[in-house]
Amino acid sequence: MARVTEAAAADITVRDGKRGFSLRAFLGRFGALIFLIALVVFFSILKPNSFPTPLNLFNIARQASISGIVAIGMTFVILTGGIDLSVGSLLALAGIVAAAFYKGGTGLLDTGAGDTSGIGVGGAILVACAVGLIGGFIQGLVITKLKIPPFIATLGGLSAFRGLTLLIGNGGPISAFDDSFKVLGQGRIGDLVPIPVIIFLVMALVAHIVLRYTQYGRYVYAVGGNLEAARLSGLNTGLIILSVYMIVGLLTGFGGFLLASRLNSAEAIAGVGLELTVIASVVIGGTSLVGGEGGVIGTVLGSLLVNVLTAGLTQLNVTSYVQQILIGLVIVFAVFFDRFTKARRN
Amino acid sequence: MNGQQPILRMEGISKRFPGVQALNNVHLEVLPGEIHGLLGENGAGKSTLMKILSGVYKRETGRIVLDGQDIEVNNPHHAQTLGITIIHQELNLMPNLTVAENVFIGREPNTATFVQWRALHRQTRELMRRLGMNLSPTALVRNLSVAEQQMVEIARALSVESRVIIMDEPTSALTENEVMHLFSIMRDLRTQGLGIIFISHRMDEVFEICDRITVLRDGEYVGTVNAAQTNRDEIIRMMVGRAVSEFFGHGESHPGEVVLEVHNLSKTGTADDPDKRVVKGASFSIRKGEIVGLAGLVGSGRTDLARCIFGVDRRDSGEIIINGQPVAMKSPRDAIRAGMGMVPEDRKLQALFLAMSVEANASIGSLGDVARFGFINGRLERRMVGAYVNKLNIRLARFDQRALDLSGGNQQKVVISRWLALKPQILIMDEPTRGIDVGAKAEVHALIRQLAQEGVAILMISSELPEVLAMSDRVLVMHEGEIVGQLSGAEARSPGSAERIGAMMTGEHDHAAAHSIHELR
Numbered sequence: 002m003a004r005v006t007e008a009a010a011a012d013i014t015v016r017d018g019k020r021g022f023s024l025r026a027f028l029g030r031f032g033a034l035i036f037l038i039a040l041v042v043f044f045s046i047l048k049p050n051s052f053p054t055p056l057n058l059f060n061i062a063r064q065a066s067i068s069g070i071v072a073i074g075m076t077f078v079i080l081t082g083g084i085d086l087s088v089g090s091l092l093a094l095a096g097i098v099a100a101a102f103y104k105g106g107t108g109l110l111d112t113g114a115g116d117t118s119g120i121g122v123g124g125a126i127l128v129a130c131a132v133g134l135i136g137g138f139i140q141g142l143v144i145t146k147l148k149i150p151p152f153i154a155t156l157g158g159l160s161a162f163r164g165l166t167l168l169i170g171n172g173g174p175i176s177a178f179d180d181s182f183k184v185l186g187q188g189r190i191g192d193l194v195p196i197p198v199i200i201f202l203v204m205a206l207v208a209h210i211v212l213r214y215t216q217y218g219r220y221v222y223a224v225g226g227n228l229e230a231a232r233l234s235g236l237n238t239g240l241i242i243l244s245v246y247m248i249v250g251l252l253t254g255f256g257g258f259l260l261a262s263r264l265n266s267a268e269a270i271a272g273v274g275l276e277l278t279v280i281a282s283v284v285i286g287g288t289s290l291v292g293g294e295g296g297v298i299g300t301v302l303g304s305l306l307v308n309v310l311t312a313g314l315t316q317l318n319v320t321s322y323v324q325q326i327l328i329g330l331v332i333v334f335a336v337f338f339d340r341f342t343k344a345r346r347n
Numbered sequence: 348m349n350g351q352q353p354i355l356r357m358e359g360i361s362k363r364f365p366g367v368q369a370l371n372n373v374h375l376e377v378l379p380g381e382i383h384g385l386l387g388e389n390g391a392g393k394s395t396l397m398k399i400l401s402g403v404y405k406r407e408t409g410r411i412v413l414d415g416q417d418i419e420v421n422n423p424h425h426a427q428t429l430g431i432t433i434i435h436q437e438l439n440l441m442p443n444l445t446v447a448e449n450v451f452i453g454r455e456p457n458t459a460t461f462v463q464w465r466a467l468h469r470q471t472r473e474l475m476r477r478l479g480m481n482l483s484p485t486a487l488v489r490n491l492s493v494a495e496q497q498m499v500e501i502a503r504a505l506s507v508e509s510r511v512i513i514m515d516e517p518t519s520a521l522t523e524n525e526v527m528h529l530f531s532i533m534r535d536l537r538t539q540g541l542g543i544i545f546i547s548h549r550m551d552e553v554f555e556i557c558d559r560i561t562v563l564r565d566g567e568y569v570g571t572v573n574a575a576q577t578n579r580d581e582i583i584r585m586m587v588g589r590a591v592s593e594f595f596g597h598g599e600s601h602p603g604e605v606v607l608e609v610h611n612l613s614k615t616g617t618a619d620d621p622d623k624r625v626v627k628g629a630s631f632s633i634r635k636g637e638i639v640g641l642a643g644l645v646g647s648g649r650t651d652l653a654r655c656i657f658g659v660d661r662r663d664s665g666e667i668i669i670n671g672q673p674v675a676m677k678s679p680r681d682a683i684r685a686g687m688g689m690v691p692e693d694r695k696l697q698a699l700f701l702a703m704s705v706e707a708n709a710s711i712g713s714l715g716d717v718a719r720f721g722f723i724n725g726r727l728e729r730r731m732v733g734a735y736v737n738k739l740n741i742r743l744a745r746f747d748q749r750a751l752d753l754s755g756g757n758q759q760k761v762v763i764s765r766w767l768a769l770k771p772q773i774l775i776m777d778e779p780t781r782g783i784d785v786g787a788k789a790e791v792h793a794l795i796r797q798l799a800q801e802g803v804a805i806l807m808i809s810s811e812l813p814e815v816l817a818m819s820d821r822v823l824v825m826h827e828g829e830i831v832g833q834l835s836g837a838e839a840r841s842p843g844s845a846e847r848i849g850a851m852m853t854g855e856h857d858h859a860a861a862h863s864i865h866e867l868r
Contacts, residue, residue: 214725215718215721215723216722216723217721219711219714219723220711222703222707223703223707223711226701226702226703227698227699229696229697230696230697231700232659232679233657233659233697234679234765235680235682235712236680237680293703
């Protein structure tokens with residue numbers, strides 16, 4: 002858990018006054034990775050025949066990929082000290098609008114009838130992304146212009162986007178697409194590696210590069226680290242905050258398409274509770290909820306960790322009720338662990 | 348009063364914060380039935396001493412004796428049970444509760460778990476009668492005036508049977524009548540044998556109400572005098588009396604053409620008080636290569652003026668002209684584009700990204716210079732920051748060391764680097780040496796001087812009068828939102844200048860000050 006950035010390790014060695022080995026620093030940097038590996042080993046020992054197979058592991062990764070893509074966007078938001086509770090609803094909205102257009106409808110109450118006579122796969126992806134981007138843009142404006150706290154603004158979004166989704170889909174799903182629609186969500190490279198996993202990892206890499214090596218990324222950390230100082234240093238803080246909500250919106254919209262593609266159905270109730278999984282992934286990955294610290298690599302590990310835990314427990318026939326309890330404990334433990342590895346700061 | 352046993356004695360109190368000795372062997376003695384003034388410049392250690400007395404900080408040496416007994420004050424609640432109450436500058440009331448609830452918060456008369464409202468209200472009414480106030484116990488505190496709220500705080504202090512009441516600038520937000528009423532209550536409390544510690548910057552009030560006065564300076568005890576046997580000049584001398592020559596010497600400066608002009612700038616409203624006129628028609632100009640010192644007490648409007656000029660806060664009216672061009676100055680971005688920089692008052696809250704590296708802190712304003720297509724070139728960034736680390740002698744373990752782990756002086760130098768990297772024409776520095784050690788202070792002074800020689804126009808705000816006097820080519824003095832006086836560098840460094848400025852700062856305009864205002868206009 003804890004931060005997995007190089008800076009974390011560097012800081013700690015400075016505090017120690019030398020570059021010697023520090024267990025705390027090591028755990029702080031690699032904690033999430035170690036815990037992830039430990040979980041895989043644990044489940045592999047208990048289920049040696051079914052758990053550690055490439056197919057099973059890739060299936061778990063595929064499960065992680067859609068919430069993981071949204072979690073990448075959420076990382077930007079949380080780094081600025083914000084939060085986005087609306088991702089589950091926005092994901093469903095983007096999926097259903099894209100599906101309606103794909104089926105030849107107009108997306109607004111007209112969900113179309115045909116199978117392919119719409120806008121094509123590329124068009125559907127663009128529509129889903131656009132819906133997400135617009136949703137994020139509206140919420141970003143509410144937060145930066147109307148000065149509504151992100152928690153409230155996106156809580157409003159959580160409800161409003163879901164309502165809109167149910168309205169458009171008339172409460173039900175839009176299902177049964179042709180193969181070209183399904184290929185991104187269901188396809189595998191070499192019959193093994195799921196395409197969503199590859200998309201997830203590529204997006205994570207891009208996000209990592211943006212956050213670590215660009216001016217924009219530095220500004221995101223600065224806004225979350227100290228908003229007042231960022232403003233006094235001449236940063237356009239309103240625009241930076243607006244942009245992170247657009248980024249999470251865009252990725253959520255794409256996630257909405259991907260989920261519809263994988264399930265061969267755009268469900269009006271898709272993504273209910275997604276915000277919890279996503280925020281948990283980010284937090285378990287060591288990004289601080291007050292902003293300014295953390296990164297995308299942690300989020301990738303956090304997403305995998307949450308999904309390995311759920312999948313492993315399912316395969317051990319642990320009920321989903323117990324799983325929820327355990328996930329809750331892991332979230333709290335992760336934040337405690339993060340504190341512990343940074344304890345010598347003050 | 349001589350020969351009486353003091354109600355409170357603080358003896359040899361010392362306290363160190365990282366990088367600064369806040370208090371060094373300080374004494375304070377309060378007699379029963381005494382109003383004792385505690386004076387000193389901002390940063391002299393008054394509030395640290397009072398925080399030790401009220402249990403917020405732990406002292407490192409010395410003893411506290413209350414009614415002849417050595418005491419330890421563990422925390423603010425403990426202080427209250429010992430009979431020590433502090434009434435803060437920012438009142439500490441719950442705005443949405445009633446007067447009675449505020450007075451008795453946490454100590455409501457009750458049977459089992461239910462509050463006995465009738466008893467609560469009766470007791471509150473009695474306290475209010477004792478204070479000569481006609482406040483309803485059921486009035487909501489948020490509907491009260493500041494003066495009335497203060498009475499609620501005093502009632503609370505009385506209700507816990509305080510022996511010592513500390514009043515930290517209680518008059519700063521009161522009208523004259525309200526001050527008179529407060530003083531009559533203080534006199535009344537005095538006859539009841541309480542000890543009152545009165546902190547104020549208003550000299551006339553101190554002389555009106557206090558029996559004795561203790562002066563602190565730079566965390567040191569200067570002395571205690573009987574109010575009847577001293578005068579304003581002596582007190583001001585005790586407060587600012589450090590020899591000016593201890594500071595970094597004044598170099599030759601050759602101010603050039605005017606770069607910044609401020610005309611008739613006014614601002615109304617603070618976070619606490621939307622109607623307060625914080626800056627009233629301020630006008631001045633600064634030349635290239637000139638250091639203008641802005642003196643004034645905290646709350647005199649000097650920081651508000653700076654923040655308006657830099658576009659952080661919106662001004663109500665007034666013009667800001669840079670190099671002859673009026674600038675809208677709606678945000679710090681406008682100011683930076685116009686060639687301005689500002690080292691803000693509180694570096695941790697307003698300037699530093701504590702969790703980020705020294706490098707990122709220094710380069711955040713000028714990343715455009717070291718980035719191509721939005722990608723930061725790490726080598727260029729390090730070269731740029733490295734140059735300032737050398738120039739400013741910033742002591743680091745590593746470039747990626749976090750700002751948090753630096754000393755105050757080095758943190759301040761990192762903040763200054765950020766602005767130097769933007770090559771400003773005008774640099775506003777608000778308390779540039781607050782809370783940094785003596786060595787770093789001298790280095791910052793040398794740097795300010797050097798920048799001026801390189802042609803940067805500098806507006807330096809400081810609560811340390813000797814610093815202002817030693818560094819400035821010109822000194823402006825603010826009092827209650829107005830620029831009330833101006834001194835040339837030569838005047839500032841002539842004998843008696845500290846007393847003169849001190850008098851202007853506290854609103855004691857002498858003829859000389861009045862003359863200066865006249866000249867200024």
